[in-house]
Amino acid sequence: MPLPWRTSFGSVSTYAVSAVSRGDEEDCAGLLRYKSIGMQIRVAAAEQSEQEALRNLFQLYAYDFSEILPLDVEGTGRFKEKSLDSYWREAWRFPFLLRADEHLAGFALVHHKSRFSSADDVWDMAEFFVLRRHRRAGVGTAAARWIFATHPGKWEIRQRNANVSATAFWRRAIAAYTDGCFTEELLDDERWRGPVQRFMSEDPTAGRGAGR
Numbered sequence: 001m002p003l004p005w006r007t008s009f010g011s012v013s014t015y016a017v018s019a020v021s022r023g024d025e026e027d028c029a030g031l032l033r034y035k036s037i038g039m040q041i042r043v044a045a046a047e048q049s050e051q052e053a054l055r056n057l058f059q060l061y062a063y064d065f066s067e068i069l070p071l072d073v074e075g076t077g078r079f080k081e082k083s084l085d086s087y088w089r090e091a092w093r094f095p096f097l098l099r100a101d102e103h104l105a106g107f108a109l110v111h112h113k114s115r116f117s118s119a120d121d122v123w124d125m126a127e128f129f130v131l132r133r134h135r136r137a138g139v140g141t142a143a144a145r146w147i148f149a150t151h152p153g154k155w156e157i158r159q160r161n162a163n164v165s166a167t168a169f170w171r172r173a174i175a176a177y178t179d180g181c182f183t184e185e186l187l188d189d190e191r192w193r194g195p196v197q198r199f200m201s202e203d204p205t206a207g208r209g210a211g212r
């Protein structure tokens with residue numbers, strides 16, 4: 001069982017949400033496939049040669065975010081490009097591509113650095129995206145679960161206040177993974193404006209994976 005983890009700042013509440021089991025399966029080292037949702041979900045580190053795919057998906061992510069942030073496209077019709085080079089240069093940044101039945105289905109950008117304290121023993125879900133075509137089918141949950149299990153330690157997940165659907169998703173996905181053993185803090189200052197969930201992910205090699 002993962003341990004509850006409390007921070008030293010702010011007020012923190014613990015969520016007790018019953019675990020959701022989809023009866024997922026694990027089938028090989030490095031990649032997990034979740035078959036019980038009717039398709040195979042694969043999460044794999046994005047290679048530098050796949051940077052263009054990630055950049056293109058990021059455009060769609062920005063488009064989704066333009067519903068809640070004042071993001072305009074440039075003269076090219078594209079959103080301002082985010083430089084992704086650092087994901088292959090800096091050891092604390094981890095890019096992933098998500099695939100559903102081998103079709104690109106989204107991405108995750110993970111940092112091994114707290115967004116709040118710069119502590120380098122905290123995993124931060126910097127960006128996370130599932131293509132609309134694959135939403136509400138368990139893809140995000142399966143991918144998040146794989147990423148948590150393969151990156152043991154302290155986790156922080158953040159959502160902007162306006163992104164209420166992301167908060168609903170993360171509460172549910174984290175609750176399922178941790179058996180409800182996580183905390184949530186609502187920040188409203190220069191550090192962040194919105195909910196932050198925190199929990200511990202255990203090293204699956206130290207026993208069976210957390211929440212499985």
Ligand SMILES: CC(C)(COP(=O)(O)OP(=O)(O)OC[C@H]1O[C@@H](n2cnc3c(N)ncnc32)[C@H](O)[C@@H]1OP(=O)(O)O)[C@@H](O)C(=O)NCCC(=O)NCCS
Pocket residue numbers: 061064127128129130131134135136137138139140141142158159160163164165166168169170172173
């Ligand atoms: C948030 C996001 C990643 C969810 O991915 P997903 O693959 O659709 O999520 P799942 O199918 O695993 O959802 C699991 C549960 O989360 C909750 N959930 C997911 N999307 C939701 C939404 N739009 N509204 C309310 N609850 C939602 C539901 O409880 C859902 O279970 P249900 O479908 O049985 O009701 C996806 O909608 C997305 O990429 N959004 C745009 C980018 C974004 O906001 N990223 C998060 C940044 S913090």
